[in-house]
Amino acid sequence: MAHSTDSVFINLGPVHPSTHGVFRMRAHIDGEVITDIEPVFGYLHRGIEKLAEGKSYRQVIPLTDRLDYVASMNNNLAYCMAVEKLAGIEVPERAVYIRVIMAELQRIISHLLGIGSFFNDMGTFFTPFFYMFIQKEKITDLLEMVSGQRLLFNYMRFGGVSHDLPDPFLPALSQFLREMPAEIDKYERLLKENEIVLARSRNVGVLSREMAINSSISGPVLRASGVNWDIRKADPYSCYDRFDFDVPTGSNGDCYDRYRVRIEELRQSLRILEQAVSKLPKGKVINPVPLRFKPPVGEAYSHIEGNKGELGFYIVSDGSDKPYRMHVRAPSLLNLSALREMLIGWKLADAIIIFGSIDICLGEVDR
Amino acid sequence: MLSEFGLTALFIVIVLGFSVSLVLIPVALRKPGIVPHNPSDIKSAPYECGLDTIGPTWVQFKIRYYFYALLLITLDVVIIFIYPWAVELHNLGASGFWPVVSFLAIVGTGYVYAWRKGALEWK
Amino acid sequence: MEVRIEPCYPEIDAHESRVIEDLKSSSTQPIAEPSGWLDEEINRNILVTTVDKLLNWGRKTSLWTETSFTACCTFEFISTSSSRFDIARFGMEVLRSSPRHSDLIVTAGTLTWKMAPQIKRVYDQMAEPKWVIAMGACGISGGIFADSYSVVPGYNRILPVDVYIPGCPPRPEALLAGIEKLRKKIEQSSISNKS
């Protein structure tokens, strides 16, 4: 059937309910199908890397909170590890364990949000999202106990963490660890075998193994494509080499696999938390460093397995009390590098959930 | 029976009047200042995620959408035949059953053909 | 894989950057809080008072929020609307994505100059009456990013803000308190005042 169709130029975002912030895509659509797409970044560019050059090392910690604002503990951890590497600061054993506990709790929050908003994009009218938020609030309460904040914690310091765990923390955490597996099973019952979920996400947005590696994608998105790469295993930091956990991988690299990998990672995080709580040593939590300390001239890169992928901080010191240059290897940004190839040829509705399944955080993309 | 149709027609007129008045209420309330009215160029521009719309909107759109409307017209004709038949079937009995079955078979052949040709797939 | 380095739509990019520059140069001063009418003496008669009461009750009870969230505070807004804090009790769980349907814009998060024209446009396209809540330190003054070259020092440079909620981010309780303040403010408005 010969017919001519005009393609329509349409702006998806920045003020759009499912771009997870202020992301924008200029799309050409032919009917429902996306024929061309151009991502536009920078709507949340706050110049964090530039601001860091004008602040002392310790003043940068609150800035890193606001990178991936869903998981600020992870950002704190990666930044502090980079500075510790630069200046050769030792961290007490108890603080190492506390950091791991915080990072894993933060990973659970982030994955819950990622899964929840993924289903929101699919059109479930907030029900799974709110179920997950009930658990998220429990973790938020735990983190609020230690830091006094609900979202941007600013908890870690060079050489440790700012405070020791308060007394009610560990009982509350154990309580949470007892309840959470049943909750995850509940989500699974609601969503795992749902025919519509399968129809919408199976074989949708397939990211091949080669493509994922070539595009420098990391984190759950990479693992869903079948690559067993987790920095906690590949280059163990803190004390991850002392824990027993698995790295879940997918096989297809479609949206469904990404969701499944995240669910499995929730379970693995719970395993790590249980081991960390049982092994938590006594002792001090910080080797204090002076407020205006000056690391030696040099540079350091340190990376962790953040909730969205490899989160790295590269810091150059010129010997003063301010970083000469700080660069963030932001997983959200790099996970988007294959976006154009992933979206072209799919329908508008698919594009939204493919984008949602990558689970980005705009604060980290634009910095 | 004619009065029933008359009633329906009058009811349609009443409902039309009601819904027109619904839409006109804000215009009437504009005068006393209950409904604000400050039009501006930006306000009456189309909303597209906070940006200017680029390119024309009323374009020659993909035919796939209308295709189903065409199919509907075909099948609507079937329905026109089926409904009177369904009402009278218990009077007609077996003799009234087979003609419609053969009619449905003819339409069904076309349906299977369309399915095989991929007309029902969304491309 | 084809790698494209030059922008796909240079004219659109150039146009958008001009819009940003225009807005940046034209908004150097904060816009005053639109609350002048609170102090004015309005001669109300009984009819006006009754109509006012009814209208204000309706408007304050059904505040539909526009989903134009930029950054961190979004998650505290979502927490507020989630099951624990349940903003729906106040009839506010209706999040409309179209500015034509919404009454309230909660500026949750940092505003950059690149984003400012879009937010301003969304605000301009909202149907009146409309209100703005500046949520969080960034919304009030730019907060921790106030020194940055790319951050708007407070939403009141481009929008008339009705209620400011401090905090980085404000707790859900603080947001609820701010909404309560806005409801009080709406109660005092009158149709005989056009501002």
Place this chain on the structure above:
Amino acid sequence: MAELILFPASIRSELPFGFWLHLAIFAIGIIAILLTSVIIFIWFERRLVGRFQLRKGPNRAGPFGILQSVADVIKILTKEDIIPSRADKFLFWLAPVIAFSPVVVMLAVVPVAGGALLADLDIGILFIIAMSSITSLGIFTGGWASYNKYSLLSSMRVVSQLVSYEIPLILSLVGVVMLTGSLSLDEMVNAQNVPFILLQPTGFFIFFIASLAEISRSPFDLLEADSELVAGYNIEYSGMKFATFYLTEYCEAIVLSTLTATLFLGGWQGPWLPPLVWLLLKITLVFSIIVWIRATLPRLRIDQVMGFAWKFLLPLAVLNILLTGSFVAFWPEAPSWMIGIANLVLLIGYILFRSRFFKPGGVTVGAS
């Protein structure tokens, strides 16, 4: 409600101005009851969704928050009325009227008690079907006239989705028509000694699903998919015109519940309670199920929606016609339980058979 009890159905022939009185009572009654129930049902849905999501829902405006929708109405009524400058202004004004009126008109042929209905058309079902098609025209007009790309896309989805589901919807009712031998809704209710849901489970299944798509409720809410199309066809509508669309949506849901209750659940019939109460109870039941579905299921994609209508529901509807038709034609005195069981076997067998070959997700749509 009281009027209906005071003035029996025979009012038209007995009183001097009976015709006009009948019209006035029913016209005002239908519109008033419909609008009241929309307000109550919106509140009911928000509370119910709140329960599904483990929260309270609106509870501050009035007792139990029941005035929440009233507040919404007051606010939306006095909201500014924006007319986009590039829109087709006449159609922009006309669209809400086209969309809203037919939904109300449909109720003219629905009986609220024995013989108590505005007009006992002998083509009741056809009238309802005809009117329900007009609504989609109104929605399409609104989306197209707005000059907005999102609403254009939404109105294009109207063309395909709403029109596609009309076919299974209409065909699913043929079985009911055969069993009744009439197109009048009044006689259909009278014929239901056993509710038709037991005799025609297949018909009910198709009718319910197809009408969910017709009124574009979840999981078929592609017209207003706010995660994709921002707000769908009514994106440019504000104030009362938007409210009219909103009203249309809920009126459609209520009319659908009414039709389901009337055609398959025995209508106003029921012991002990007055007929109207029974009807309202059944409407509430069906509406709650719709809300339940909305709170649970994700949304389908456009090709899956289309495939489901044309490849799954349509053959089933035709099979249902043939099965019921052969019972009526060859064995008119068959006991009703046998019709019901045969129908149920058809439904279950078809689902089991087809689910091995046809899955909405099985339709591969790989990148072209």
